[in-house]
């Protein structure tokens with residue numbers, strides 16, 4: 001006889017937190033990328049050099065690198081750029097990919113992240129690429145599966161592969177090669193403008209770019225850019241006046257207002273556009289030579305006008321193109337980490353559940 005299922009009326013605030021001690025924790029696999037803060041300048045150099053090699057490699061040779069290796073894309077949030085470029089990158093290396101999205105999987109029935117990860121591992125996944133609305137979810141997945149996890153964006157926390165492709169875009173624009181040092185981008189000022197508070201892209205870039213000497217300016221109104229942002233990394237600056245920030249910038253990263261994360265916060269959009277929109281007049285007056293970037297998706301006519309997004313200073317299409325090369329490098333690193341990194345972490349690479 002089927003058991004009756006009692007639907008829970010528990011509010012989220014009443015749910016007992018899972019005890020961390022109750023989770024079987026594995027060391028984080030050295031092939032994982034969870035935060036840009038985990039990458040040294042040497043790591044950046046290796047990844048950028050690998051991206052360059054893979055981008056121009058003969059496709060028939062390249063697709064033997066990870067032939068038939070199994071990669072799962074686990075996407076709890078929608079994505080166009082990140083999901084497609086990770087998938088294209090994995091396939092270009094010869095790997096088999098499987099996509100699990102929240103809307104069409106047992107996640108809809110309430111399956112937890114931990115159980116979904118263990119299930120994918122049992123099905124042979126050797127690496128999981130995770131996008132989640134929850135900050136920190138990739139750490140849980142890494143510790144419960146022991147697999148290399150690539151963070152494809154977690155809540156308001158980080159989007160490290162986006163920051164890496166942004167870095168490659170800036171380096172290419174400056175005609176600087178992949179052999180980076182702490183001083184490669186000394187003298188370069190990058191302004192990140194918009195909804196900094198909710199942006200994982202802003203956080204990953206703010207943690208990454210100063211490692212190579214970049215001066216980072218954050219710009220936006222107080223509700224979207226609290227003063228506490230200066231504590232993110234030493235040396236970071238806040239400039240509320242966009243025109244003044246533009247006048248000092250070599251690169252400008254525009255961000256969309258993340259309506260899905262505003263949680264009741266209301267903004268006067270007309271006033272926002274007046275003060276913070278990247279439009280032709282403003283860019284021509286204050287930053288006529290700056291590189292204009294945007295991680296996407298763009299809300300045309302709000303944070304950036306079509307004339308600027310499609311104009312000669314825009315690097316938006318280059319950012320998207322760079323995503324495939326960077327993500328090939330990340331996937332290859334995930335599945336072929338160095339011997340010394342494995343010895344250090346005690347991880348046995350290539351071990352699958354059967």
Ligand code: CP
Pocket residue numbers: 078079080081082083153159162295296297
């Ligand atoms: N930049 C970015 O993460 O875009 P998607 O949400 O389309 O992946």
